Amino acid sequence: MKLLKIAAGVVNQIPMAWEHNRRNIINAIEEAKSQDVSLLCLPELCITGYGCEDMFFSHELIEQAQQSLLDIVPHTGDIVVAVSLPLRLANNRTYDTACLIANKRILGFVCKQYLANNGIHYETRWFQPWQPGLRDEIQIGEFTYPVGDLLFDVSGVKIGFEICEDAWIANRPGRSLHDRGADIILNPSASHFSFFKSQVRERFVLDGSRAFGVSYIYCNLLGNESGRAIFDGDAFMASNGQLVASSPRFSYADHLIVTAVIDVDDTRLSQVQSKANPAGLFPNLRVQAPFNWPEATFVQPTAELEYWERGNHLKEEEFARAVALSLFDYLRKSHSYGFVLSLSGGADSSALAALVFLMIKLAEESIGIGGLKQKLSYIRGIQEFTTAEEICNALLTTMYQGTENSSTDTYESAESLAKSINATFYNININGLVETYTKLIEEQLGRKLSWDTDDLALQNIQARVRAPSAWLLTNVKNALLLATSNRSEAAVGYATMDGDTAGSISPIAGIDKQYLRQWLRWAETEGVGGHLKVTGLAKVNSLQPTAELRPLERNQTDEEDLMPYDVLNAIEKFGIRDKQSPKEVLQRLDVVFNGQYSREKLYLSVDRFFRLWSRNQWKRERYAPSFHLDDENLDPKTWCRFPILNSGFEKELRELKEYYEGNAGKGRKGKIGF
Known part of the structure; x- marks a missing residue:
């Protein structure tokens, strides 16, 4: 047996925060060395941060990244480490690379071959894909290093790379590495979080280790790095198709190290038994280097899911943990002093209050009250608190802003929630402000505004009047204002600009209202991890x-204003995510709802959705930054682009009407009329 102790490291980085990023990397290396690790893999672009966007064009960024690399190298004594950074070669092209360092010596750079360019990723804007089978050189300081599609032979242990997207495509580089006799494949990644994505990553790690007969190390970034994308800190290690280690996800630590012991001879046996393994291929792509691999002691693999991942509520857990960690990182990385929330007592604002509370409780579980206070040490007075509840009172300020149309029910809902989590709670009545604005316009128009003629205007002024006082309180407290609009509202424009959309960040703009209501019931009755309940x-x-x-006697409800949430979600999924025409969407709804709603209701809902969608892109463009959660995201900056000025689906909606009228008697009548 040839036993090696290997490790995957995850780090919580900030774009272009050179000292911070370098410190996290060095601390991760030192921790790995203290655990007698021989080989450590750290995530993609961990030196610069992944989310640098157009600053990747900057010559200064490239120079700073190289200097950071040179500062890290002296800390790699007696260990082999993979760190990642962008490189600009003599052809004036920039590449996303992984650098392998052994015992204070840079061995070379492997370039990413397949660039992520869908949805939230825009890598082809900044980077050039590397062509398989090519090798070049780069000079850094006084020395020249190999660059390209390399395999490192480090005293007989052959190490190759698949960098993030490389492993997600069918013809992945691991096939070539297998043909060249690789023993270990490293995958430094910056893979954004979405629901259930960890399961997909685990599969390709296991499949790669089995198919290529290697030990496979995968490590991801951690936290809310640059504002929108969430990284869950996923890390896996597998050998010959067996998972040997995995990391806890959504940690509040700056870095985590996950270790395992592998048997190189065991994976080589798999390759010996493979009839298709011409290991002598591409000798010019092999980089040889000496390293004294210390013999490790065998350790039984203990990889298993975390306790909260084993139950039947994985999406609820992931939503709570992903958004809570993102709120925490957004708070500390923006050096803000807390959050302000216009707490209406409704589902959206209540969810945000619960998530801030869970942020504090989960941080306490992850790094302790001391660690939480250390990370927020810039906030005055934070060191005086000893409990999560005291910290919640300091960090979360809520304000109920009622009018004559507000009910006792929503006030009691807001007050009871704020008290239960010990948030600061204010109650102000804004009816006089609404009346003042209304009278100013009535005087200019020379007539009274009424609910019969001015319904939308009278609704919107109430929502907008709430924003200035919320912003004032936010400024006084040097805090972040939480916008309360959700994805269902964004899809159809059922949100008041400069009202419920007002905010520094919009944490729930990526989640639909139907799911949010389900999550709230779960958070109350079952709770995060089965114990963090928001009663x-x-x-x-x-x-x-x-x-x-509207006036209380009009019995206004969101679904009556719009359409049933399950119908709205289905239309959004088929029409926007899947890019189907209105007629095709109606055909899908007929099957999905199978008589639950009348066909007329479904037709009118589809027609209304597409009309509202096409005229409200300007609203979606103005939303505060939101967190990416799944492939139904509507954020126009990172996922779903749509023209502000457009046809309004005029032709498509005529075709929808013709199809509906031509088939009016053929569908089920359904149980519920419009």
């Missing part, structure tokens, strides 16, 4: 969602 949500969970912008 103060009981009141909001008993209420029907309403904007409370």
